[in-house]
Amino acid sequence: MSIRRATINDLPEIDSIEQRVFDDAWPREEIGQVLSDAGGIRTWVLEREHTVIGYLMVHEGADTVHILNFAIDIPWQHQGFGKQLLTSVLRKFPETSKVELEVKRSNWPAIQLYLNAGFIPQEVRPRYYPDGEDALIFRKCIHHQQETTSELV
Numbered sequence: 001m002s003i004r005r006a007t008i009n010d011l012p013e014i015d016s017i018e019q020r021v022f023d024d025a026w027p028r029e030e031i032g033q034v035l036s037d038a039g040g041i042r043t044w045v046l047e048r049e050h051t052v053i054g055y056l057m058v059h060e061g062a063d064t065v066h067i068l069n070f071a072i073d074i075p076w077q078h079q080g081f082g083k084q085l086l087t088s089v090l091r092k093f094p095e096t097s098k099v100e101l102e103v104k105r106s107n108w109p110a111i112q113l114y115l116n117a118g119f120i121p122q123e124v125r126p127r128y129y130p131d132g133e134d135a136l137i138f139r140k141c142i143h144h145q146q147e148t149t150s151e152l153v
Ligand SMILES: CC(C)(COP(=O)(O)OP(=O)(O)OC[C@H]1O[C@@H](n2cnc3c(N)ncnc32)[C@H](O)[C@@H]1OP(=O)(O)O)[C@@H](O)C(=O)NCCC(=O)NCCS
Pocket: 021, 022, 070, 071, 072, 073, 076, 077, 078, 079, 080, 081, 082, 083, 084, 102, 103, 104, 107, 108, 109, 110, 112, 113, 114, 116
């Protein structure tokens, strides 16, 4: 297993995972723009035996790292790969960074992962997603483990 920066050559594999795992998948063109480094979004992939099985996209602002997209392919889910990818990527950012992400209120596997990784639910954005579902906003400081709460979940 290895984790490396993605390139435009990873577009077919990332796009096919994206279409498999999300009902509201990003369009292939948008993923292509991200992989071409448009807008300063960086992507890492997790590979197993030369096959991409997951990816994580982040935008680094002045003091906040925003996780924009994150998935592990269906056959490889719930085997620890998402946790490894998230932990490895966050290690690459300065200790002082804050990390922020949005997650659908119903996405219990992802919410569990973020809580276990020390993220704290901070606010609800009602009807944030195109399908009308609320987003939960999670934040954490990279190297400061904090107590978790499921108050908003
Ligand atoms: C969310 C996702 C990235 C997690 O990756 P993963 O490799 O499946 O997660 P891991 O195996 O590393 O699990 C880490 C923790 O997440 C939680 N988790 C993962 N899958 C779970 C499931 N099906 N049910 C409940 N909890 C789950 C658990 O807390 C787990 O820790 P544990 O095994 O010690 O209990 C992956 O399931 C996925 O791609 N889902 C579809 C896309 C998505 O929802 N992306 C996130 C959008 S915000």
